[in-house]
Amino acid sequence: MLIFTGVSDRRELLDKLCTRMKPGAAIIVFDRTIAASGYEAKVMMRMVWNGKLKAGVSMAEVADKEMRLVGVQRPIEPVELGDALEIFRFADFAGWIIQAQPRRGSQHRGGFGGSSHLCCRELR
Known part of the structure; x- marks a missing residue:
């Protein structure tokens, strides 16, 4: 989870993962995001806590x-994931898919060769 990775180290980690992706590969990220502000944040926190309580976790444990x-x-800022596709959200918890993309100028013609011809979509 990126939430436990230092903010200054996230870009390097994602870049490293992207350089090792093969054609058709994807990175799936599920993590907490920066919470909304104001009353929205309070509502989302209560939703999450309510879900935990319904799952049998005590308020003291939460x-x-x-x-x-x-x-x-x-928590991560979604902008850190570039144009990753968001596929899930519950309050401040979300999931994304980062797909492998051919590098510009690549002569790669498909198949399952090495990952040297691939990179992730633009990551900020």
Whole structure:
């Protein structure tokens, strides 16, 4: 999960993964995003906590986990994923697919050759 990767290290990690992708490959990312602000943020937090409570987690466990993650997690900004396709969202938790794309000027003609001809779509 990128949320546990330092913000300054995320770009390098994603670039490394992209250079190793083969034709037709994809990176699937599920992570927490920067929460909405104001009352929207409060509503989303309550939705997430309610889901955890319905799953049998006690409020004490939910609160304890939240406090243990302070300073450890740094939610991602969707813009960090470039033009990745968002495929899922529940409150501040989302999922994306980053697809392999032929590099500009590549002579790659398909098949399952090495990944040297591939890169991810534009990542910021």
